[in-house]
Amino acid sequence: MSESIYIDKEFNGNGYSTASLEKGVTSVTVVDEVPDSRYNFDAADLDQVQRRLKQRHVQMIAIAGTLGTGLFLGSGKALSTAGPLGALLAYALVGSVAYASLCSVGEMTAHAPISGTYPHFAARWVDPAYGFAMGWNLFYTSAVSIPVEITAAQIVITFWDAKPGHAAIYTGVLVLCVCAINIFGVRWFGEAEFVFAIIKLSLITGLIIVGLVIDLGGAPNHERLGFRYWKDPGALNTRADLTGNIGLGRFLAMVSVIVQAAFSFQGMELVAVAASETESPRRNISKAVRRVFFRILVFYLLGTLVTGMLVPYNDPDLLHDTGNAAQSPYVIAITRAGIKGLPSVINAAVLTSALSAGNSFLFCSSRILYGLALRGQAPRVFSRCTKDGLPYVAILFAGSFTFLAFMNTKESSAQVFNWLVNLSTVGGFLSWLGINITFIQYYRGKKAQNIDRRETAYYSNLQPYLAMWGVFWCLLFILVNGYAVFFAFNISDFLVAYVNIPIFVSVFLFWKIFKRTKAWKPLEMDFVTGIPSMEETEVPEVPPTTIFGKIAAIVF
Structure with missing residues (x-):
C-alpha cells in the first residue's frame, strides 16, 4: 500500500482513510464502509479561492512588489551609514539571497500552485510542525507590517501637511x-x-535617468559630478563610535546596511502566495521568477549606484530623518541642481508605494491564514469564502491589525509601536531561511524518488547551491540583526532584536509535541496528493498578433 500524506479528512474517494499531513501520519488502512459524501478528499477541490489574477498582474507584482519606501527613502540612510561602495555591496549581497529564496519558492510553487504556499510546503516536505511555525511566523510578520506601512504613508504626507x-x-x-x-x-x-507597480516603475526609472543626467552635468547648474563623492569624503563610511578602528568601523557600518537592505527586499515572495489565485500559475510565476534577476540588477543595484554618485554620505540633509521625500538623496540632488517641482511628484509616488506595500501585506497575511485554516492549523472559521472565492473572514481578521497604526498618532504609544515594528523584522529572515531549507528537502525527496525536476514549469540549474547560499546568509542575518545592542547593552533592545527566535522555536515545539509530528524522510514525501495537474491549472497561451500585444508580452 502506498503511503498517503493528506489533509485532515476521514475518507478518500477510493475507500481509504486518509492521514493528516499536519499530524505527520503516513499509514493508511482499507475500510469497508462507503465514504461519506460530505467529505471531499481532494485538497485542491477544498481550496475555494478562484484564479482571477492575470498574467500582467503577476508580472507587475513580481517586478515592483518590493519597490517601496525601503528603496526610495532607505537608500539615503544606507548611503549615510556605509558610504556609496558599502551600500552597493550590501544591496548586492542581500539581492543575491533574495534571488536564491525566490528561485527556491518559485520552483516549489511551479510544482504545487496551491493555497498555503511555502508554509504548507514546509509541512509537506520538512516537518508538519515546521510548517506550522513558518505559517504563523509569516502571518504575524505580514499582519504587523500592515500598520507599519500605513504609518510610513501617513508620515510621507507630512511633506505637504505637518500639522500633528x-x-x-x-x-x-x-x-x-x-x-x-x-x-x-x-x-x-x-x-x-x-x-501601483506602474507608478513605482515609472518613478525609479525616472529617478535613475534624472540622477544620471544630473551626475553628467545636464542639470540647469551644469555641474558635472561623476564619481567625485567616491573620492571625497570617500567610498566607505565608518561607525562614528569606532573611528579609532577604521577597519572594524567600516565592516560594522556595512553590516548595519545589510540588515536594513534585507527589509527592502522582503516581500518579493508575494508572487508565490498569490499562486492559488493566478491564471495559469505555473507559466506566469515561472516567467516572473526568470525575470527577477535583471530587475534586481537594474532597479536595486543601478539605483543604489546612482544614489551614491549624487550626494556625499556626510551630507547634513541626508542625515536628517524626516520619513518623507525630503530625506531622499534624489530629492536633495534635484533641489540643489535647480530642478523645480519634482520633489512633490516623488513624494506622491512614494506615498503610493507605502500604500501598495500595506495592501500587499494584508493580502499576504489573509491568504496565509486561509491556507493554515484549510489544513487544520488555524481555526476553521478562517477558511470560509464567499461564492466568488474571497476568504472574507481571514481578510477581516488580518485587516483588524491596520488599527495598530493609530498607536503611532499618540506619543504615549509610539514606543510600543516601534517595538512591534522591530519584532516583525526577524520574521522576514526566518521566512527566507524556511524557504531555502524546505527547498533542500524538496530537492532530496525528488532525487530519492527519481522524479525529474526538469519536468516542472520552472527549475534552476544552480540548485541546490542557491538554497544553500540562502540558508547560510539568512542564519547570519538573524544572528547579526541586533549586534548594535552589545555596544550599549540593555535588556529591552536585546529582547526586541532576538525574541522572535524563541517564539518561533516555542511554536514549533508546541505543534511537534501536541500533534506528535515527525520529520519527513525523502522516500516518504508526497509530491502528488492534492496538487492540481497542468491540465487543471494552465490555459493555452494565445500568441499576440498586434504590435502593442507583442510589446506587452515582452514587458509582462
Missing part, C-alpha cells in the same frame, strides 16, 4: 483604502497593484 492633529485623520483614510481594496476581491487587488 491631522495624523489620525490621514491614518483613518489610509486604513479604509487598504481594507477596501482587499474586501472588494482579488481582481481589485490585482488591478490596484498593477497601477
Whole structure:
C-alpha cells in the first residue's frame, strides 16, 4: 500500500482513510464502509479561492512588489551609514539571497500552485510542525507590517501637511483604502497593484535617468559630478563610535546596511502566495521568477549606484530623518541642481508605494491564514469564502491589525509601536531561511524518488547551491540583526532584536509535541496528493498578433 500524506479528512474517494499531513501520519488502512459524501478528499477541490489574477498582474507584482519606501527613502540612510561602495555591496549581497529564496519558492510553487504556499510546503516536505511555525511566523510578520506601512504613508504626507492633529485623520483614510481594496476581491487587488507597480516603475526609472543626467552635468547648474563623492569624503563610511578602528568601523557600518537592505527586499515572495489565485500559475510565476534577476540588477543595484554618485554620505540633509521625500538623496540632488517641482511628484509616488506595500501585506497575511485554516492549523472559521472565492473572514481578521497604526498618532504609544515594528523584522529572515531549507528537502525527496525536476514549469540549474547560499546568509542575518545592542547593552533592545527566535522555536515545539509530528524522510514525501495537474491549472497561451500585444508580452 502506498503511503498517503493528506489533509485532515476521514475518507478518500477510493475507500481509504486518509492521514493528516499536519499530524505527520503516513499509514493508511482499507475500510469497508462507503465514504461519506460530505467529505471531499481532494485538497485542491477544498481550496475555494478562484484564479482571477492575470498574467500582467503577476508580472507587475513580481517586478515592483518590493519597490517601496525601503528603496526610495532607505537608500539615503544606507548611503549615510556605509558610504556609496558599502551600500552597493550590501544591496548586492542581500539581492543575491533574495534571488536564491525566490528561485527556491518559485520552483516549489511551479510544482504545487496551491493555497498555503511555502508554509504548507514546509509541512509537506520538512516537518508538519515546521510548517506550522513558518505559517504563523509569516502571518504575524505580514499582519504587523500592515500598520507599519500605513504609518510610513501617513508620515510621507507630512511633506505637504505637518500639522500633528491631522495624523489620525490621514491614518483613518489610509486604513479604509487598504481594507477596501482587499474586501472588494482579488481582481481589485490585482488591478490596484498593477497601477501601483506602474507608478513605482515609472518613478525609479525616472529617478535613475534624472540622477544620471544630473551626475553628467545636464542639470540647469551644469555641474558635472561623476564619481567625485567616491573620492571625497570617500567610498566607505565608518561607525562614528569606532573611528579609532577604521577597519572594524567600516565592516560594522556595512553590516548595519545589510540588515536594513534585507527589509527592502522582503516581500518579493508575494508572487508565490498569490499562486492559488493566478491564471495559469505555473507559466506566469515561472516567467516572473526568470525575470527577477535583471530587475534586481537594474532597479536595486543601478539605483543604489546612482544614489551614491549624487550626494556625499556626510551630507547634513541626508542625515536628517524626516520619513518623507525630503530625506531622499534624489530629492536633495534635484533641489540643489535647480530642478523645480519634482520633489512633490516623488513624494506622491512614494506615498503610493507605502500604500501598495500595506495592501500587499494584508493580502499576504489573509491568504496565509486561509491556507493554515484549510489544513487544520488555524481555526476553521478562517477558511470560509464567499461564492466568488474571497476568504472574507481571514481578510477581516488580518485587516483588524491596520488599527495598530493609530498607536503611532499618540506619543504615549509610539514606543510600543516601534517595538512591534522591530519584532516583525526577524520574521522576514526566518521566512527566507524556511524557504531555502524546505527547498533542500524538496530537492532530496525528488532525487530519492527519481522524479525529474526538469519536468516542472520552472527549475534552476544552480540548485541546490542557491538554497544553500540562502540558508547560510539568512542564519547570519538573524544572528547579526541586533549586534548594535552589545555596544550599549540593555535588556529591552536585546529582547526586541532576538525574541522572535524563541517564539518561533516555542511554536514549533508546541505543534511537534501536541500533534506528535515527525520529520519527513525523502522516500516518504508526497509530491502528488492534492496538487492540481497542468491540465487543471494552465490555459493555452494565445500568441499576440498586434504590435502593442507583442510589446506587452515582452514587458509582462
